[in-house]
Amino acid sequence: MSLLVTLKDAQKEAMKAKDKLRLGAIRAVLAEIKQREIDNQTTLDDAGITAVLVKLVKQRRDSYTQYKDAGREDLAEIEATEISVLETFLPKPLSEDEIIELIDAVIAQTGAAGMQDMGKVMGAIKAKAEGRADMGKMSGLIKQRLTA
Template sequence: MSLLATLKDAQKAAMKAKDKPRLTAIRAVLAEVKQREIDNQTTLDDAGITSVLVKLVKQRRDSYTQYKDAGREDLADVEAGEITVLESFLPQPLSEEEIATLIDSAIADTGAAGMQDMGKVMGVIKAKAEGRADMGKVSGLIKQKLSA
């Protein structure tokens, strides 16, 4: 079953269960997917929908941090709930060992020798780990490997 079909089924289930927080988060994803499809005049595949989910989770995390810093626990809790819902549609996260193996193989595949090859390595890894790993942390690990 495609990710879009899964999202639509989850939307129906949330409507039937009258689960407003979950329904709100799912509708946000579906709206963003539809907007991207209209803007780019294409149909998004699972990888495209995953990138939308990653973007929305990142936005929610930023909002959560800002609300926490401002002392708005009520709004921070709403964002935390949406993060949980959105993350449930993302693929299983990679373990530290899997990330290290992925980085090593990407460096070997691209023949990266130094920091000037960072973009090549990130391109290979992003295609394989999008939504399954924090790309900021992955970037830091790649920098450590390439500068060593």
């Protein structure tokens, strides 16, 4: 079942359950997907939808931090709930060992020899790990591997 169908089914379930927070989060994702499809005049596949989910989770984490810093616990709680809803649609996160294995495999596959090959490695990794690992952390691990 495609991710879009899963999201639409979850939207229907949230409507039936009258779960406003869950419904709002799912509608935000579907609206963003529709907006990207209209802007790019294309239909998003599961990888594109995962990229949208990653972006929205990141935005909500930023908002959560800002609300916490401002002492707005009520708004921070809403953002935290939306984060947990959106994360249910993301693929299972990679473990630390899986990340290192993936990095080593991509470095071997691309024949990367040093920091000049960082972009090549990041491009290949991003395609395989989008939504399953923090790309900032991944970048640091790649740098360690390439300079070692």
